[in-house]
Amino acid sequence: MKKTFFSFLIFIVISANALGAEKHRSEHINDYSIFDVKHFGALGDGIANDAPAIQRAIDTASYYGGGTIWLPIGNYRLVVPLVPKSNIMIKGAGLGAVLMATTPVKGAIGQPSGDLYNFSVEDITIKGGVIDEGVFPRRARTYTPSFTSAIFMQGDRMADSLPHIQNITVKNCNFLNVRGLPVFFQGVSDKVLVTGNYFENCLDPGFIWCESVQFIANIVKKGADNGVSVSRGCVKAVIANNIFEDVAYWGVWCSGFMGTAGPQSFSITGNVMKRCGYGGVALVNGPQNGTVTGNTIDTVFNGPTDQRSKTHGRGVWITPLTVGGEVAQEASQIVISGNLFRHIARGGISLSGAADILISGNSFINVGATDTTVSSVNYNTGVYTDDYSVPGGGLKRIGLVSNSFVDTRNISFSNFAYAPAIRTSTESYQKNNTMLGFRQPLGERLAVGGNTDADQSLTINARPGALRELLFQTAGVRRWDLRVTNTAESGSQTGSDFSIIRRNDNGSVAGYPLIFSRADGSVRLVEATGKLGFFNQAPISKHAAIPNTTGASVATLEQEVNNLKALLRSYGLLNL
Template identity: 35%
Template structure:
């Protein structure tokens, strides 16, 4: 169905909104179909209302604009299912195109705020909305809107936005939808985030998009104000470049997601030019709820994997964590983090600063739990490095860090091994030492051996007594009883209590029933189940199974 057959002109001046709406209504009333807009500039003085089973379609050169401050397509009061737009260009009045991240923009008179504004019955920000189900937008361009280029709220079924261009608007926004697919789109010069996948959404897929020159965050997967973030999300294979705040922002206790295989180059910006910030500046940012009291979250970001991302030129941190649990940060390449000065351009960031210029930064570590940081690489390749450390903190109980590498940072901190125990099935080789379960077993130093209450003496045997194994020779007391005959204290504490195996080396030791007691990360005791003979020479070997 051609809108020209319903009286549309497309000369940029004639009000075509009535003719286009007539075509939409006629197509829907006939059971559905495609409403075609031939190349031209179609002016609308009123918003178009979506109808069921209609695709509003155009070709290169098919454009719409609004003559007032409003949305070109607005859906709320009339229920629909399966409404789509494809191949159309939507134009707004913004006339400023900043070359670097900036929030404020100028506009030339009234015009469209938003290309497509939908608010269905799942959208709790309003009331009385109709049931809107299944919306598709593909191969469209939205340019120069004064607000969000699209704002899709409370839509049931599937919302799919693919292959579109969003230039010089605010953020493409989604909230309270059952399923959102945002794939293969290109977002440039946003005055806000690149895309906001916000509160109340169910399943979210943000895949294969490009975001460039965004004032705030490239990808927002978070809540807003008093609403927590969404759950069940995938953010994969996106390219993010030159953002004022964070490359990927997952906050307000968003849960159960994967952030994988993204290419993030933050451009070392500390906020947009008109709103500088030292709080943000992360390649990937994970946080709990509420954001107003980071030290006391009531809920945490949970069940999130951050795997295989390449993060460059983040101003504050490659990965930032605060108020999280059950999070894995694994196999990421983080390079050239940090700047010489804070956002004011004059305050020098010192090399000992543990809140700025960090590869992987966990603030308020007591608010986080069960965080694995493994197999990441942090490197500063610049002639003058500004990355202070690879991992901060390195001793928090919440962090299980291992097998990370750090090169070229201002501080030589070593985050290879921190936090609680790992379970490894084989020995691993690091820098000339062999380590098992975060513990040195090759070239280990001697333990301390002390006599127990039922022993007259105890000392390291000729084979030595080390953290991993050794031989102990002791002599029973003159009037012994069954009980502790020796105490072994490790030179270096284990990350968790290891298993110790005893082997008697002579008949006297075999006869008394040796067993291990009082095991801890710091050592163990050896006791006898039966009374040894007075002055009996007892010899046994031990092996620590880390």
């Protein structure tokens, strides 16, 4: 009897627990599949270890096919990373829902235990242990024990032994003071979208071996590395409408690394990069098929405050992939258009090992503050090359069209709009570029028309009474002018005569060898010391006057005719 009664009590307890658990589960399933972590035992007091409770919520939601893990306002301390599951969204109360750690933890959300699909994180804050402030941009940091990363995971695009990871979203989250990469996605298939987030005092949000990266409308401040790194093995990338401010290295690193090429299809559009240490956009190790458009790159230093070097300070940097010192893949088919480059310490765009690069419609303002040498071609220059072995030899089909180069400073530092090696590189071209205040001439290569084009023309137009000139220089000093004079036009074809002007070594006028009259077509040899020769005859000075032969004898006339024939021969007008 006692045994039967005891068995009955056990049955009652088990049944009650089962009913309670089922009621607990059904509450969350019926409430639009929202699983409140506090219902699973999380305290959010910053003291208790809330990782087991939050993981229970994730596992329960996964058991029922997915759902939203809700983090109310609180500080949720973790001692191990949370393990993500498919079809799960971890969502919180924004700045008030904080994942934190007070001991070393690899990350807040870590590697999945199996294949992972359709996982997202929204509206939470992950706070690390970096504690220093100070002058930025800066590389060095001090920190207390906490997360190394915030979100990290590795998929099978890196290695077959890893789980398949596909379709990851991180949206409207805050990443504060994380010692390492706040998000580090590796080998993710299909889409990884990071949008609307705020990153401060972390390393760079990073992506490698991902199929399609979208980094959109984020704010990154005081980064200890790049603003964002879309690096080796990534295939497609969109980096758009972000703000990168006071980052130690590059605003955008869209490049290869460690012997692997950069992304092969990319768009970097509408970003603002301000006060970067190394530069604005890095396209190194042979990225291809991309655009850099509509970005503002405002103020680039010669490195972060704790790593200054005059070699740093570029707006955009483009290089090939090299293996064993040889070019394995050029950076190619890239359009850089409609960007603002302002106060860039070294120079605007640096190229090497590149082909089919179109640089158009950009504005370069006050580029260069590094080297005061006027003749320097790879410092203080709008577009230049770092190919020192054969300057420009690694460049092909570099187009510069409709760019503006301006130095507004009281003392100009800008040298060349584009370096001579850029201008003379293989099949490269320049058209409709303008320059003001630079210390070296524009030097634009001009070509009008093509092999099969119809009639072409080159026009130099001005108001009445103005000079119209075509100037020829050596090292920036004038040598010859072709000029339409500024003599006022008063009717009857008067004025606007054509002249040729020669100049001294210092560029001053040496003389006017020829003037052509528009009124009557006459040609004047103007200079008293001028010489004249025809048909490759050595030029000679004006001959003395021939005496008057009126009433002269036949012998005298014959002699004067012979003198005249000799004179014509000396000018090259008669055969010997």
